[in-house]
Amino acid sequence: MxxxxxxxxxxxxxxxxxxxxxxxxxxxxxxxxxxxxxxxxxxxxxxxxxxxxxxxxxxxxxxxxxxxxxxxxxxxxxxxxxxxxxxxxxxxxxxxxxAIEMEAVIISTPFHKLQSENVMKVEHETVADLQRNGATTLAQGITSIPGVESITTGASIGKPVIRGLSSNRVLVYTQGVRLENQQFGSEHGLGISDTGIESVEVIKGPASLLYGSDALGGVLYLNPEKFAQQNTATGDVNGTYFSNTQGYKAGAGYKSSGEKFKMLFRGSLTEHADYNTENYRVTNTRFREQDFKAGLGYQSTQFKTEFRYNVNNSKLGIPEEIGVQNTEKAPLLPYQEITNHVFSSKSTVFFDNSSLEINLGYIYNDRREFEDEHHHHEDEEHEHEHEHEHDDHADEDHDEEESHDEHNEEDLHPALQMKLKTFNYDVKYHLPTLGKFETIVGVQGMHQTNTNYGEELLIPNATVNDFGVLATSHIHFDKVDVQLGARYDNRKISVENGIDRDFNSFNGAIGFKTDITKNITARLNLATGFRAPNLAELTSDGVHHGSNRYEIGNSELDNEQNFQTDLALEYKSEHLELFVNGFYNVVNDYIYLSPNGTVIDGAAAYDYVQNDAKLYGGEIGFHLHPHPLDWLHFESSFETVTGKQNNGLYLPLIPANSINNTIRVEYDTNWFQNGYAFVKLQSTFKQSNVGYFETPTDGYNLLSAGLGGTIQVFKNDLTISVSGNNLTDKSYINHLSRLKNDGIFNIGRNFIIGLNYSI
The missing domain is CATH 2.60.40.1120 (Carboxypeptidase-like, regulatory domain)
Known part of the structure; x- marks a missing residue:
């Protein structure tokens, strides 16, 4: 106070x-x-x-x-x-x-430097590039970043994985505030549309110094689109078609800036049917998403502020088995309906040689899940089935689906409904630069409540309070840049059933960047991180239908605490770029599920337990654009990670090793600007190093290609993109697919056509 x-x-x-x-x-x-x-x-x-x-x-x-x-x-x-x-x-x-691509300013680290000036290695990709590669969702798009994967349930639900760590070990930031939307649920995705997101940044490794608990494994930082340049106004309409799901995404946006005031608006609607494989459609992977974003800003000589709002409503089918075979888009039972509201404000007061930055956020998440046993018109269903009984099995499935769709809104009550309300704050003071020192001190905190309204209780009513204080400095020496800092955090968890826990942690980080030669840059970062156990791990006591497990929480769990060493080497010349990144990550008191040998309510029982663990691996790659063919680009990257417990068992949900090879050309003509074309081969290896209750997966190769560019239509820009993924229609199962235990394949061949018209 x-x-x-x-x-x-x-x-x-x-x-x-x-x-x-x-x-x-x-x-x-x-x-x-x-x-x-x-x-x-x-x-x-x-x-x-x-x-x-x-x-x-x-x-x-x-x-x-x-x-x-x-x-x-x-x-x-x-x-x-x-x-x-x-x-x-x-x-x-x-x-x-x-001929090298433009560098971006890194926003997720506190000093907002170009990557070439940054002590910490941060991956940066524009959403436009991810979409050009044919990404259906944001969760799928980030998997093209080396060291980043996604745990998926069908096409709509994806959870980011950074170097083998996922769930609450990866923190997501959007609109400058931490996103809290019940991400501890395994059947729960990002809840964020790529519409209105300009770029994605990934910190691969402990970022607890900057962000506190849940940043033990890294940070996925989503940068919203910028406001229009001063005294300008722009607008656009866009649409994308996806052949595999017969899906579409349509949207429009407008933004305008004057001398001091600025505003933007953007909305989109997305619908997909069940995705197709070589032999069948995967029943109930269909989904519908509505998204709206708005922003208002004001800037004067000594003060700037902006307010942003995002509402996202998604209806997501939860696949269970192969059944109904059609291209309807309304989800079947069971399905989720998730509404996520994100309010954020970002203000800065400028003094002569210093500034005060105040970021505030409020996230309101309403999660509802509907299941068969909670249908309240069973008699009407039976009448409907008798009236439309057919010998053809496909017609029966179709009638069953129509019956479900007919009652979705009026006749169903959620089996599960939770509302998570989160207020968070982040206040940083940028001290005046003192010689070689840039320094920031700050406080961060969060107040969160979880409340149940449905018939089932998955996570009890609870309150979480966070408070953290930090200090970090960037020091510019003649040949070495150093960044260091320290932080203290406290988390209080109070559960309605009487569990009250306090978690505390001190963390620090130090990093070095130096130019070994004119063309070679080295970065060494040492950092600690922590994660307090989440509500599911502390309090679970019931069947988790998505995984068919009876999960038993442990109220005595301790903090996860880790220490990671990260070494990055880069070579950059006019026509060749090379990078080698290696890491070794020791995680004490790693929390995981372990079967206890009993069966409860017809499901195998699993306990949340702890054991020390370690993860190691890295990424290596190159980018060649040979002289004089600066328009021709060869890119290749390899990524690997191994995760093991101290008892010798492998950690679950560790992505398989993979290689990505891309040939890309860029060109301009008198009528076709910013033209490009690419061919990409993704080779994923067999994953045999699996957790205790996991199944291994085979390797596979996926071929993709695409082209696009911009033409003038009525004196405005029309950007066209055409791409195809899995062109050979390969039947494969990704190791991080939660449908692999049922032998259900990932998505087959998919052609994507995108149009964006600037007004």
Whole structure:
């Protein structure tokens, strides 16, 4: 409370600011010709513009202080510099031509640097690139990032896996706040649409220093789309068709920014039928998703703020066995209906050489599950079945489905309904730069309540309170950059049945980045992380229908605590990039399910127990764009992870080793801009190192291809993309598919056609 009062008093102090203007010109370093349409962006201020045809830019109403400016455009090396505002002269910036892709500013780490300047290795991918590769959902799209996979239940439900760690060990951030949507459930996905998401960042390893509990294994950070550039307005409509599921996604968006105020709106509707394999459709993998995002922002010389809202409603079929064979899109029983509301505000107060950042979030999650035994019109069902009895089995299945669909809204009551309400806060003070030191101190916290309304009780009513305090510094030496920090966290869990637990943890991290030679960069990061046991692990006492297990919680579980060493080497020249990443992760008191040899309510009983574990592996790859064929790209990456308990048993849900090889071309013509085409072969190896109750899976190869680009239609841009996945219609089972125990294949051949028209 004293801290909050101090902050309020601090904000109340009147400060006088000058109305500063920043001007500059960008030119080619080799020809000295001006470069037009360069993106000029200040990540700390979230403010930017484009250069005009003569390479000039101008930004008004700039606060005093030291700020990083990033200059980026296709065909030139991304460059950054720190300027001290006010600047009396016009900046002169020279960009170096290159065939290497543009670098992005990393938002998930606190100092907002380019990846080449970052001490911690962070993976960054734009959602547009993930979609061009044919991703059906966001959970599927992130699997193209080395070291990242997804535990799936059909096509709609996916949970991120980072280097073998998943569930509550991976923290998800959206709109700048931590996403809390009952992710402890195994039959529960992200609950976030890729609509309105600009890019994805992945921290592979303990990030508890920055984010607290549940970041033991890493962070999936979703960056929302930026507001329009100052004094501009843009809009677009888009649509995508998926041949395999006869599905579609349609959406539209608009955004506008003035001198101080800005706004954006975006909505989408997605529907898919059951996905198809070579021999059958996988019954009840159908789903429907509605998503709406909105944002309002204000920016003045000394203050900026933005408010964002996202509502996502999904109806997701839960597959159990192969049955009904049709292309209807309304889910059958059992199915989930999940509504997720995310409110967030992000504000910054700028002082002469420092700033105060305040992020607030409120997440309201309503999860309902419907099952057969909770149908309240059984007599009507029997009458319906007799009236429409047919000899043909497919027709019987179809009538059964129509009966279910007919009663979904009016006649069904949820077997399970839980509402999770979460308020979280994140306050950071960026201290004035002292010589070589950039330093941030802050507090973070969360208040969460879980309440049951359905007939079944999966997770009891409970309250969770988090509080954490942290400090981190980035130190710039002549040849080495160092980042270090420490943090303390406390989590209190109070359960209605009388369980009250306190969990505490100190964590720290230190990292080093140095250029061994002009072309070789090395990064070494050492970090600890922790995770408090979740409500399911502490309190479960019942049959989990999704996995057909009777799960028994353990109220005496301790924190999971880990220590990871991560080494990354990169070689980068004008036409070749190489990377080698290795990690060794020791996890003390790893929590997992173990069968106890009994059967309860017809299901095998499993206890939540703990044992020390270790995970190790890494990623290796290269990117070649040979001279003079800068438009031709060869990319290859290999990833591996092994997870074992100290008793010698393998950990469950560890992804199989895989290799991805891609040939890609990029080109422009007079009428076709930003053109591309690619062919990709994904080779996944056999996974025999399985957990105690897992089954092994065979290896397989998947072939994909695609092309696209932008044309002018009525003086506006129309972007077209066409791609095909699993072109050979291979029948395969991914090791992280929760349908593998029933021998159900993953999705077959799928062609995707996408259109986006800018207005």
């Amino acid at each position: 004293k801290f909050i009062l101090s902050v309020l008093l601090f904000l109340a102090i009147p400060t006088i600011y000058a109305q500063n203007t920043l001007k500059g010109q960008l030119t080619d370093s080799q020809t000295s010709e001006p470069i037009g349409y360069v993106n000029v962006y200040l990540p700390q201020l979230e403010k930017g513009t484009y250069t005009d045809e003569n390479g000039f830019f101008e930004l008004k109403n700039m606060p005093s202080g030291n700020y990083k400016i990033v200059y980026s455009i296709i065909g030139y090396e991304t460059q950054s510099q720190t300027v001290s505002i006010p600047v009396e002269t016009v900046l002169s910036i020279k960009l170096m031509p290159t």
